[in-house]
Amino acid sequence: MLMKALRVGLGELILLGDAVSRPRPQRRSAQGQAAVVKEAARLSLYQFRACPFCVKTRRALHRLNVPMTLHDAKKDPVARDRLLAEGGKVKVPCLHIQEAGRSRWLYDSKAIIAYLEERFAGVV
Numbered sequence: 001m002l003m004k005a006l007r008v009g010l011g012e013l014i015l016l017g018d019a020v021s022r023p024r025p026q027r028r029s030a031q032g033q034a035a036v037v038k039e040a041a042r043l044s045l046y047q048f049r050a051c052p053f054c055v056k057t058r059r060a061l062h063r064l065n066v067p068m069t070l071h072d073a074k075k076d077p078v079a080r081d082r083l084l085a086e087g088g089k090v091k092v093p094c095l096h097i098q099e100a101g102r103s104r105w106l107y108d109s110k111a112i113i114a115y116l117e118e119r120f121a122g123v124v
Contacts, residue, residue, distance in 0.1 A: 011050025018055050025065035032123045036066055039119065044069040045112075046083045046094040053109040057093040060113045064120045 028036065045061070045068055047054035061068055071079035073092055084090050087105035095106040095115065106112055 008050075014052055014055055015050055018059060023059060023063040025062055026121070028065065028124055033065065036120055036123050040066050040068050042098045044071060044096045046071045046073045046079060046087070046096065047092045048072065048074040051092055054093045057095075057109045057112050060116055064116055066116060066120050 043066075045054075045057065047057065047070060049072060058070075071083075073080045073083050073090060073094075080090055083092075083094060083105075086103060087094055087096070087107075089107075091107050093107075093109050093112055095112045097104040097106060097115075106115060
C-alpha cells in the first residue's frame, strides 16, 4: 500500500515537472506541418501516463511538433492486449509504425526518439 502511494506520488511529480518545463514545439511552414501530420497518421505510441520514459518520449513528440495517437496500455485493456499480441510484450513506450502495408513495433525511448528525430526534425 505504501509502495503504491509512493509510486503514484512520484508519477504525479514527474507529470508536474513535465508540465512546467515542456519544450517549445518546432515551428514549420504550413506545408511542412501538413506533411508531418500526414506521416504521423501512420504512427501511434503505446505508453503509460506517468512512466518517466514515456514522458521523455512525449516531450520529444511535443518538441518536434508531431501529433500522434496515444494509447494508454495501463488503463486501456484493448490497447494492452494489442501491444502484447502484435508487439510481443507489454513494455512501454512502444511506437507502432505502419509503413508499406507492414507493422513494426519499436521499443525503448532512446530508439523511438532517434527515429522521430531522423524522420521529423528536418521538416521545415
